[in-house]
Amino acid sequence: MSNKALNGFKTAWKGLSLTISHLFASNAKRKVIPVSNDNYFKQLEGTNTIQYPMQVLPSPEVGRYQLDVEIDDCIVCDLCAKICPVDCITIEQVKATELIGHTSDGSPKRIYAAQFDIDMAKCMYCGLCTIVCPTECIIMTDQYDKSVFELKDLNYEFANMTPEEVAEKKTLLENKLAEKQAAKLAAMNKMEGGA
Amino acid sequence: MNFYLTYILVAAGLFAFSAVFALFAVYAERKVSAFIQDRLGPTEVGKFGLLQTVADILKLLQKEMIVPSAADKVLFVAAPAIIFIAVYLGFAALPWAPGLVPSKINLGLYYIFAIISVETLGILMAGWGSNNKYSILGAMRSAAQIISYEIPAGFAIISVVMIAQTLNLQDIAMQQGTLSPEGVKFLGFWDVSHTGGILAWNIFRAPHLIIAFVIYFIASLAESNRAPFDIPEAESELVSGFHTEYTGLRFGLVFLAEYSMMFLVSMIGVVLFLGAWNTPLPNIGTVHLADWTTGTFWGIFWIAIKSLGLVGVQMWIRWTLPRLRVDQLMNLCWKVLTPLAFACMLASGVWRLWLM
Numbered sequence: 217m218s219n220k221a222l223n224g225f226k227t228a229w230k231g232l233s234l235t236i237s238h239l240f241a242s243n244a245k246r247k248v249i250p251v252s253n254d255n256y257f258k259q260l261e262g263t264n265t266i267q268y269p270m271q272v273l274p275s276p277e278v279g280r281y282q283l284d285v286e287i288d289d290c291i292v293c294d295l296c297a298k299i300c301p302v303d304c305i306t307i308e309q310v311k312a313t314e315l316i317g318h319t320s321d322g323s324p325k326r327i328y329a330a331q332f333d334i335d336m337a338k339c340m341y342c343g344l345c346t347i348v349c350p351t352e353c354i355i356m357t358d359q360y361d362k363s364v365f366e367l368k369d370l371n372y373e374f375a376n377m378t379p380e381e382v383a384e385k386k387t388l389l390e391n392k393l394a395e396k397q398a399a400k401l402a403a404m405n406k407m408e409g410g411a
Numbered sequence: 412m413n414f415y416l417t418y419i420l421v422a423a424g425l426f427a428f429s430a431v432f433a434l435f436a437v438y439a440e441r442k443v444s445a446f447i448q449d450r451l452g453p454t455e456v457g458k459f460g461l462l463q464t465v466a467d468i469l470k471l472l473q474k475e476m477i478v479p480s481a482a483d484k485v486l487f488v489a490a491p492a493i494i495f496i497a498v499y500l501g502f503a504a505l506p507w508a509p510g511l512v513p514s515k516i517n518l519g520l521y522y523i524f525a526i527i528s529v530e531t532l533g534i535l536m537a538g539w540g541s542n543n544k545y546s547i548l549g550a551m552r553s554a555a556q557i558i559s560y561e562i563p564a565g566f567a568i569i570s571v572v573m574i575a576q577t578l579n580l581q582d583i584a585m586q587q588g589t590l591s592p593e594g595v596k597f598l599g600f601w602d603v604s605h606t607g608g609i610l611a612w613n614i615f616r617a618p619h620l621i622i623a624f625v626i627y628f629i630a631s632l633a634e635s636n637r638a639p640f641d642i643p644e645a646e647s648e649l650v651s652g653f654h655t656e657y658t659g660l661r662f663g664l665v666f667l668a669e670y671s672m673m674f675l676v677s678m679i680g681v682v683l684f685l686g687a688w689n690t691p692l693p694n695i696g697t698v699h700l701a702d703w704t705t706g707t708f709w710g711i712f713w714i715a716i717k718s719l720g721l722v723g724v725q726m727w728i729r730w731t732l733p734r735l736r737v738d739q740l741m742n743l744c745w746k747v748l749t750p751l752a753f754a755c756m757l758a759s760g761v762w763r764l765w766l767m
Contacts, residue, residue, distance in 0.1 A: 239727070
């Protein structure tokens with residue numbers, strides 16, 4: 217009985233001395249070093265808190281966070297939308313009547329992106345779209361603290377064409393297709409007439 | 412008429428003290444817990460986060476006071492006031508310095524123990540009035556705990572009273588220093604009436620009073636519902652016990668009562684065992700440290716420092732020891748502390764009869 221009481225006091229004192237040593241230990245602010253640093257898990261001195269907006273822990277290069285599209289480099293091949301396991305990418309293609317230009321890596325651009333939406337609320341951060349992209353225009357940035365007030369704000373729209381431009385390109389394409397169709401018909405009629 | 416003004420001023424002063432103390436004790440508690448756990452605690456509001464609790468109380472004042480529709484309205488609304496007033500009234504009889512006491516009552520100690528027991532009633536009212544199973548569980552636990560721990564605390568106090576032969580807290584305080592009218596003996600053999608200081612404190616007047624002090628301190632933790640005896644609140648099991656349903660100012664009052672209670676029980680402990688407003692510095696030869704550091708200002712200073720020290724120990728214990736289970740709590744109270752307190756009382760009787 218007295219042994220038990222003594223043990224109780226001894227163990228309580230052990231805990232109390234541990235906490236008081238921490239109370240009066242160094243309260244130096246934590247230095248921010250990346251996880252890849254060898255000393256990352258050896259930071260036993262001082263406090264542990266990272267004061268987030270003021271101090272940011274560097275995110276690893278291979279980290280998968282918010283998606284971003286460099287639309288000028290996009291050839292609108294639709295591969296990212298096709299590979300996406302959760303269908304969070306919506307692309308509307310409008311074929312151009314002639315070569316639009318070249319991306320920064322030299323690929324020819326022949327399709328307009330009338331719509332290029334990524335719904336980050338659906339995204340599962342697998343990063344498959346960044347792998348299949350032939351021009352590497354869709355990437356994952358190191359932004360991770362994206363919080364919004366409206367759910368629709370999580371739908372990122374990357375297409376930079378105005379509705380008028382889209383309508384114009386669509387009419388151009390229709391005219392071109394109609395011309396082609398007319399030419400085709402004329403050719404067929406000619407062949408039939410000749411035969 | 413003038414004395415009414417004095418009464419009101421004294422009451423307002425005590426209220427202001429307990430409110431300011433509660434504000435900064437909450438801040439201190441958050442900082443202490445943070446440093447113990449290698450965190451930073453509040454840092455944003457004011458320098459070092461000093462105004463954090465002021466911001467919190469401003470928020471509490473603005474919040475809607477919700478009364479649950481199933482609650483017993485009268486009990487629910489009255490409970491926080493009763494809880495706080497019971498604690499607040501306890502401050503009335505506590506001496507602050509030689510000749511400085513809000514109310515000179517010769518039954519001071521008895522009065523304090525009677526009035527702070529009323530807190531249990533308030534807690535039961537809050538728990539029952541909330542009409543919530545967790546609240547009533549918390550309230551039942553609280554009542555069981557406070558009533559049980561009043562027994563060892565009471566007997567530890569009686570062992571002091573038997574030595575001091577008075578229930579007047581100012582007289583008990585007076586006996587523990589150079590101002591003592593009847594002389595003080597260190598451990599019963601060394602006359603320290605003119606030396607004073609720490610040697611004349613009650614814990615050194617008789618050796619068993621050290622044990623009585625430890626018993627009182629443990630019991631006072633339980634009476635103020637502090638960890639490791641915080642089963643009435645037990646965040647992890649009961650949400651927060653009897654004050655789960657309270658919001659706004661009512662919640663603020665419950666909180667204020669908890670922190671005032673911490674200071675109150677610490678101050679009673681200081682008055683009874685740790686020399687009250689007497690200085691810890693003894694007279695050594697021609698260096699009259701004790702005489703130099705006795706007076707009204709010094710009295711307030713010493714009693715505040717000692718009480719705040721004990722409050723600090725309460726916080727330190729809270730952030731170290733895990734919560735006791737209900738059966739362990741009752742075991743400790745009835746099988747360990749109560750017999751020990753009885754033994755202390757017996758020792759006090761023997762001491763008084765044969766050694767003083």
